[in-house]
Amino acid sequence: MTYRASACGKIILLGEHAVVYGFPAVAVPVAGLRAKAELAPADLPFILIAPDIGLTSALQDLPANHPLAFCVRRTAEFLGTGIPAARLTITSDIPPASGLGSGAAVSTAIVRVLSASAGRSLAPGEISQIVFDVERIYHGTPSGVDNTVIAYECPVYFQRGREPVLLKINAGMHLLVADSGVHSETRSAVDGVRERWQSDPARYEDLFRRIGALADIGRGHLENGCAQPLGITMNQCHELLRAIGVSTPGLDRLVDAARQAGAFGAKLTGAGLGGNVVALADPQDLERIGSALRGAGAVAVYRTTLESV
Ligand code: PMV
Numbered sequence: 001m002t003y004r005a006s007a008c009g010k011i012i013l014l015g016e017h018a019v020v021y022g023f024p025a026v027a028v029p030v031a032g033l034r035a036k037a038e039l040a041p042a043d044l045p046f047i048l049i050a051p052d053i054g055l056t057s058a059l060q061d062l063p064a065n066h067p068l069a070f071c072v073r074r075t076a077e078f079l080g081t082g083i084p085a086a087r088l089t090i091t092s093d094i095p096p097a098s099g100l101g102s103g104a105a106v107s108t109a110i111v112r113v114l115s116a117s118a119g120r121s122l123a124p125g126e127i128s129q130i131v132f133d134v135e136r137i138y139h140g141t142p143s144g145v146d147n148t149v150i151a152y153e154c155p156v157y158f159q160r161g162r163e164p165v166l167l168k169i170n171a172g173m174h175l176l177v178a179d180s181g182v183h184s185e186t187r188s189a190v191d192g193v194r195e196r197w198q199s200d201p202a203r204y205e206d207l208f209r210r211i212g213a214l215a216d217i218g219r220g221h222l223e224n225g226c227a228q229p230l231g232i233t234m235n236q237c238h239e240l241l242r243a244i245g246v247s248t249p250g251l252d253r254l255v256d257a258a259r260q261a262g263a264f265g266a267k268l269t270g271a272g273l274g275g276n277v278v279a280l281a282d283p284q285d286l287e288r289i290g291s292a293l294r295g296a297g298a299v300a301v302y303r304t305t306l307e308s309v
Helices: 068-078 100-115 124-139 147-154 186-199 199-225 227-242 249-260 283-295
Strands: 005-013 025-041 047-048 055-057 086-092 157-158 173-179 264-269 274-281 300-306
Touching: 005 100, 005 147, 005 199, 005 227, 005 274, 025 100, 025 173, 025 186, 025 283, 025 300, 047 068, 068 086, 068 100, 068 124, 068 157, 100 124, 100 147, 124 186, 173 227, 173 249, 173 283, 186 199, 186 227, 186 283, 199 227, 227 249, 227 264, 227 274, 227 283, 249 264, 249 274, 274 283, 283 300
Parallel strands: 047 086
Antiparallel strands: 005 025, 025 086, 025 157, 047 055, 173 274, 173 300, 264 274
């Protein structure tokens, strides 16, 4: 029998980088962008196929710290099943290295498909923990926000070391995600912030604290379905992310274009130094803002809606 599973991408609405230092963040799923895993029975050995990255390899030939191989081994260990005789194919429409959680989504899809094939249904918290272990290979010191929002696939208020708070939203929210086309590795953006924090801890801790405070304020706006004030909070967060040195002229251009075209707010999302910006807008303005973003250099623009619950 062939098993299939998928996992969503994610957007950090507020709080990136500061979340690594223990401050809160708000993140939401992007249901339409997905990583997919298909597990088909095969003769041994276990084969991993990831056409997007040109990978076809027996699991046993991949190094222990290869993130895909580590994810398979870690999940099998968690399930206590051993490695099945199977062929695992992974595809994803989430652009990699662009702040949309591609790595965590691929890992989540793998955990889900392996547990389904073992006849087990893992709780989101269990999936999130396994994916966090894989994220440490990708990122070194992940906060845990990506694996949490993707494993739960619902808006979350996240703070390191605490149970995530799953958020209920009072009114639909309409978002555009615009890709700058510049790949950026989370690890190097996070390392850069850490170096600057170490050389000026007082200034950076103040910036982190202010970013965290915006996450607290924005959480309320999101829960209450207040798009306009949430947009203002996003704008303020972008300014603080600029101050910690993770924006670029290209990202600032996209953010400005979205605001000028009528977005309630716009900011970079994820690690920055490339990747994506997110804009919050009234549904009737999305078309115009999308064109403005493309005109300002976005190589792709996605729409996503957070439904009220
Ligand atoms: O670039 P992404 O999507 O992996 O987001 C990283 C978010 C950071 O706050 C910069 C790092 C983290 O581990 O939370």
